[in-house]
Amino acid sequence: MGFADVGHPCLLYGHQPLNPKRLDYGFIGYHVPPVPRAARSARRRRGTFKKKVDDNQMCAFDLLATIAGKILLETDNTSTDSNSSSRKDPRVYLNNTVKNEQQVEEQELKGESYNQETGDRIFGTSDLGPQAPVGDCRLKEIQQSHTDTCSGLASVITNSDCSEKLGYAEKLVIGKTKNDIRSPHCNVDAVSSGCRESCDIKPEDESDSNRMIKTELHKCGNLVVGSGAEMMCSKEDPAVWDSKPSALVSSDMVKMPLCRDHIPCSSIPLCRHVLKLGSRDVDENSSRCNQPSTKIKAFRQPSRIGDRRIRKLLASKYWKVAPKSGDEELSNIDGESKPVYRIRKSCYKRQRSQRNFPFKKRKFSDHSSVSSSDGGISSEGISSSPKKGIIGETSEFGATQHGVKLRIKSFKVPELLIEIPETSTVGSLKRTVLEAVNAILGGGLQVGVLLQGKKIRDDDKTLLQTGISNDNEMDALGFTLEPSPAQSAQPLCPRESPFPICSNTPPPSTRYPATPTLIQGTCNAVPEPPLTNTGTLVESDHDSAPSPTDMSIEKSAADSKALVVVPEMRVEALAVVPVHRKSKRSEIVQRRIRRPFTVAEVEALVQAVEKLGTGRWRDVKLRAFDNAKHRTYVDLKDKWKTLVHTAGISPQQRRGEPVPQELLDRVLTAHAYWSQQQAKQKLKQQQTETCLLLENKI
DNA sequence: CTTAGGG
DNA sequence: CCCTAAG
Numbered sequence: 001m002g003f004a005d006v007g008h009p010c011l012l013y014g015h016q017p018l019n020p021k022r023l024d025y026g027f028i029g030y031h032v033p034p035v036p037r038a039a040r041s042a043r044r045r046r047g048t049f050k051k052k053v054d055d056n057q058m059c060a061f062d063l064l065a066t067i068a069g070k071i072l073l074e075t076d077n078t079s080t081d082s083n084s085s086s087r088k089d090p091r092v093y094l095n096n097t098v099k100n101e102q103q104v105e106e107q108e109l110k111g112e113s114y115n116q117e118t119g120d121r122i123f124g125t126s127d128l129g130p131q132a133p134v135g136d137c138r139l140k141e142i143q144q145s146h147t148d149t150c151s152g153l154a155s156v157i158t159n160s161d162c163s164e165k166l167g168y169a170e171k172l173v174i175g176k177t178k179n180d181i182r183s184p185h186c187n188v189d190a191v192s193s194g195c196r197e198s199c200d201i202k203p204e205d206e207s208d209s210n211r212m213i214k215t216e217l218h219k220c221g222n223l224v225v226g227s228g229a230e231m232m233c234s235k236e237d238p239a240v241w242d243s244k245p246s247a248l249v250s251s252d253m254v255k256m257p258l259c260r261d262h263i264p265c266s267s268i269p270l271c272r273h274v275l276k277l278g279s280r281d282v283d284e285n286s287s288r289c290n291q292p293s294t295k296i297k298a299f300r301q302p303s304r305i306g307d308r309r310i311r312k313l314l315a316s317k318y319w320k321v322a323p324k325s326g327d328e329e330l331s332n333i334d335g336e337s338k339p340v341y342r343i344r345k346s347c348y349k350r351q352r353s354q355r356n357f358p359f360k361k362r363k364f365s366d367h368s369s370v371s372s373s374d375g376g377i378s379s380e381g382i383s384s385s386p387k388k389g390i391i392g393e394t395s396e397f398g399a400t401q402h403g404v405k406l407r408i409k410s411f412k413v414p415e416l417l418i419e420i421p422e423t424s425t426v427g428s429l430k431r432t433v434l435e436a437v438n439a440i441l442g443g444g445l446q447v448g449v450l451l452q453g454k455k456i457r458d459d460d461k462t463l464l465q466t467g468i469s470n471d472n473e474m475d476a477l478g479f480t481l482e483p484s485p486a487q488s489a490q491p492l493c494p495r496e497s498p499f500p501i502c503s504n505t506p507p508p509s510t511r512y513p514a515t516p517t518l519i520q521g522t523c524n525a526v527p528e529p530p531l532t533n534t535g536t537l538v539e540s541d542h543d544s545a546p547s548p549t550d551m552s553i554e555k556s557a558a559d560s561k562a563l564v565v566v567p568e569m570r571v572e573a574l575a576v577v578p579v580h581r582k583s584k585r586s587e588i589v590q591r592r593i594r595r596p597f598t599v600a601e602v603e604a605l606v607q608a609v610e611k612l613g614t615g616r617w618r619d620v621k622l623r624a625f626d627n628a629k630h631r632t633y634v635d636l637k638d639k640w641k642t643l644v645h646t647a648g649i650s651p652q653q654r655r656g657e658p659v660p661q662e663l664l665d666r667v668l669t670a671h672a673y674w675s676q677q678q679a680k681q682k683l684k685q686q687q688t689e690t691c692l693l694l695e696n697k698i
Numbered sequence: 699c700t701t702a703g704g705g
Numbered sequence: 706c707c708c709t710a711a712g
Contacts, residue, residue, distance in 0.1 A: 592706065618700060633700075638706070
């Protein structure tokens with residue numbers, strides 16, 4: 001053949017296995033013929049290997065998408081000067097376009113047929129309710145009164161200084177009102193002081209026009225804050241405050257070094273805006289939720305191609321802030337498979353589809369209806385099988401147990417601190433916030449469970465023991481989203497934490513200081529094991545991967561169950577999610593968080609490749625990373641590619657966690673070996689082909 | 699769905 | 706990591 005045989009890597013180097021496991025493979029491994037395609041397909045069909053990767057992440061994405069669907073950003077600078085100016089045009093559009101009253105009215109009239117093309121999000125800041133004092137921030141009132149009325153996402157936008165053009169921070173609280181869950185519309189409350197008017201759309205007060213608009217929103221994904229009547233009102237009296245402020249408003253100010261001269265924000269007059277949004281797609285969604293599996297599929301099919309396109313468009317744009325991920329432990333160990341996932345397996349077969357689900361969904365359902373909700377934050381799942389609840393029954397109680405139905409009406413999002421130069425544009429602020437949110441939602445969350453406002457830290461307790469099973473307590477049950485432990489502890493570059501919050505290479509002008517979650521006033525440095533542990537649903541996956549998973553749990557919960565709000569909790573965490581929907585057509589497609597391979601993983605990979613060879617990534621995945629849900633065979637292939645490259649460059653040129661030279665040597669060896677094997681095979685193939693040809697001719 | 703490669 | 710063409 002003209003090729004000198006390259007010895008088996010192991011024989012050549014006699015590497016001592018870093019891992020005892022390595023002993024289990026020997027030279028023989030190289031001679032194992034590749035599994036015939038047919039066989040593989042069969043395996044596939046059998047479900048031997050399914051992508052379950054990043055399910056949790058998906059959840060995060062869903063969540064994000066949901067939140068994103070409700071942008072709350074105010075771009076109107078005019079407000080900075082005073083009530084008067086803002087009064088003239090209380091409405092602020094995301095795209096910076098302010099619509100005139102007429103337009104607004106038209107929209108109202110249009111009602112259901114609200115033109116999607118006008119996809120602008122209107123941030124009305126009007127008030128239809130009783131007049132309230134104006135001028136100062138009346139956060140407290142807001143907080144107290146609205147507990148029941150407000151629903152949906154709540155966002156508090158704090159303007160640290162009204163006179164500062166760009167300085168404001170927002171807090172977003174996800175919450176829902178009692179009546180909202182099913183309602184398709186968005187409820188938005190905008191409360192502000194000083195320069196802004198407040199807008200509180202109370203369910204009861206909803207006018208028809210309101211309803212229409214809202215409905216609209218939910219349909220086309222447009223967000224209208226403050227509608228018709230309210231807007232009008234605000235015009236008349238921009239400074240009117242709603243008498244029923246939202247209880248969801250966080251009292252806690254966003255501390256952002258936005259103020260000039262670093263004046264403590266608290267010392268400056270603040271403009272606060274509270275926006276509450278119901279989840280728009282909920283209802284539609286809910287109707288589909290009954291058949292989850294179908295639902296997703298329906299989407300998937302049509303969106304396949306589009307999906308890719310979308311991803312392509314968006315993928316590269318939003319990952320700058322992607323948290324630097326820590327490492328996972330051993331390949332096989334980690335993984336984020338969560339129990340919840342199992343429950344809804346049918347729905348989320350593909351990590352990818354799942355991940356993009358919200359976006360895709362939206363994109364493709366624009367015409368018809370946004371069925372989305374998908375669980376995100378507020379979707380109300382409908383689960384025909386009660387016992388399957390997220391927090392299903394605990395095993396210990398066996399058959400006697402009653403399933404616990406949980407409704408997750410809202411999640412509290414961890415506080416987000418953002419630092420951005422005052423010279424930044426509003427757009428960049430938006431982007432920054434979005435990125436930060438994406439970073440968090442994309443990977444650094446874990447779930448906390450609250451009962452009566454108290455955090456339940458004992459994960460070993462059963463629901464029964466905790467009182468969660470008690471119906472009376474249900475209302476007091478709440479869930480929080482918090483940064484995963486590692487993050488809180490090591491904000492900037494959490495080494496061990498798989499899901500760091502901050503980006504390792506933040507843009508010059510922005511950065512996300514590590515901010516421990518202040519939820520409940522208690523900083524939970526202590527990792528809260530996922531709710532999962534409590535339930536039986538979990539299929540012992542002993543995944544080590546923390547956060548994202550949790551999200552999935554919640555998500556599932558949301559999907560399959562109802563949503564319940566825990567009102568008493570003060571929401572201090574927030575995230576602002578600006579969304580520019582139409583503008584860039586960009587549905588923020590989140591890029592997967594980066595998770596550098598650990599040495600252990602590399603070891604496992606090398607070992608597997610040595611044995612299986614290159615070109616059989618699926619097998620490699622199965623063999624060495626079956627439990628690492630987030631490592632796809634493509635990832636492994638890519639890693640191998642980079643390993644080969646790395647091995648070929650000088651150590652000085654290498655970046656990231658150094659890979660032991662020994663491993664790199666093995667990489668080169670194996671690579672050479674398998675390359676040769678491939679060449680040989682090709683040759684053989686060619687020979688046989690030619691032989692056949694000749695024979696035929698003869 | 700998998701591979702193989704380019705980006 | 707992402708995206709895609711191919712198979």
